[in-house]
Amino acid sequence: MAAKLSAKLCFGSGFNTDGRSRAIESRPVWPGVNVQFYHKRRCAAAELIMGGKQATLAVNGNSNRGRDTKWSAEGENGVRKKVRVAYQGIPGAFSEAAATTAHPGCEGVPCKGYEDAIWAVESRKADRAILPVEGTLEGNAVRNYDLLLHHSLHIVEEIRLFVNYCLLVAPGVRKEQVRRVMSHPMALAHCSHGLKKLGLDVVTREAVDDTAGAAEFVHSRGLRDTAAIASCRAAEIYGLDVVARGVQDEPWNVTRFLVLARQPYTDEDNVGVGAVVGVNRAWKTSIVIAHEGGLEVLLKLLSVFSFHNISLTKLEVNPQGNAPLRVLDIDAKGGAAVRQFEYVFYIDFEASEADPHAQRALEEVRRFATFVRVLGCYVARPKIHTLDP
Ligand SMILES: O=C(O)C(=O)Cc1ccccc1
Structure with a gap:
């Protein structure tokens, strides 16, 4: 590398109004190359700016180390608050179900994407994030392990959930009327043969952020030609009919989720789980x-x-x-x-x-x-x- 180096590695303790992190620490990184690092949204990924191009880097090392000594689930006066668990999707999503299974009575924090769920924990809007990482069925591989590398949260729990996909439609709609099926990409991949068995192999498939989001979409637009693949709970929440249950290709469909936190669990926390x-x-x-x-x-x-x-x-x-x-x-x-x-x-x-x-x-x-x-x-x-x- 020809350029000169004076690199800055910054761990932000807060955000400026433009959403960029404020630098509170900087140190040289790589003699001989002009590189600038700063932490974005207080996560462990940094941006490397070289020749005007930006690339996200994974970080080895934990910028939170030693800082967050108290559980954020603990309120100001030491009173334990409800644990806030961030998940991708909206109420009725399988990730929400995994969150409430791991932490019964928790406060779910719905997020647009998996990375948003991680950011919610990093920015203390949530105490934990939950991510699906692998399933027994093939399909769209969940690349959430890669996300862990780009952030510095710790895996503190795992949870396995039997995922039973249901086909949901607006009240009174028959499956013969369905021309489009919407769901999370993984759910669509898991239900390819299942849809065929229901005579829905030729319908359009549309991937959306989460299964419950698909159900909400069908409900809010009163769609009568579109079905959602989602949980039965999503049918209840969004007032949809369940026209088929267990539409996954194989009856055995288990997804493993990881619970992430800013700090590793203490012995007491681990005994609790x-x-x-x-x-x-x-x-x-x-x-x-x-x-x-x-x-x-x-x-x-x-x-x-x-x-x-x-x-x-x-x-x-x-x-x-x-x-x-x-x-x-x-x-x-x-x-x-x-x-x-x-x-x-x-x-x-x-x-x-x-x-x-x-x-x-x-x-x-x-x-x-x-x-x-x-x-x-x-x-x-x-x-x-x-x-x-
Ligand atoms: O979209 C959802 O409901 C999720 O929580 C993601 C997901 C999708 C399919 C199986 C497991 C998790």
């Missing part, structure tokens, strides 16, 4: 690893975890294709540095980060992988929750 002291298998740790070298690192990873007798419950290799992942490593030895990776590995293993075997395994991984970040350590919850009676 079912931690059993001394039982290692009851814990899970999610990490992300990237290496400049590429796929050969996979074998090394597998042998490290196998040597320490730690089971993996998820291993996702995510080739970054033409757009390598750029990571601003603020914890790098010798000062923050920008790195590029062609492969990113998402791993969940069955042990607590605090377990000595896990610590040794992580130490070994850190020796050969260029980038390792622990996304969270939380109580494993294999239970599958159902919504419909």
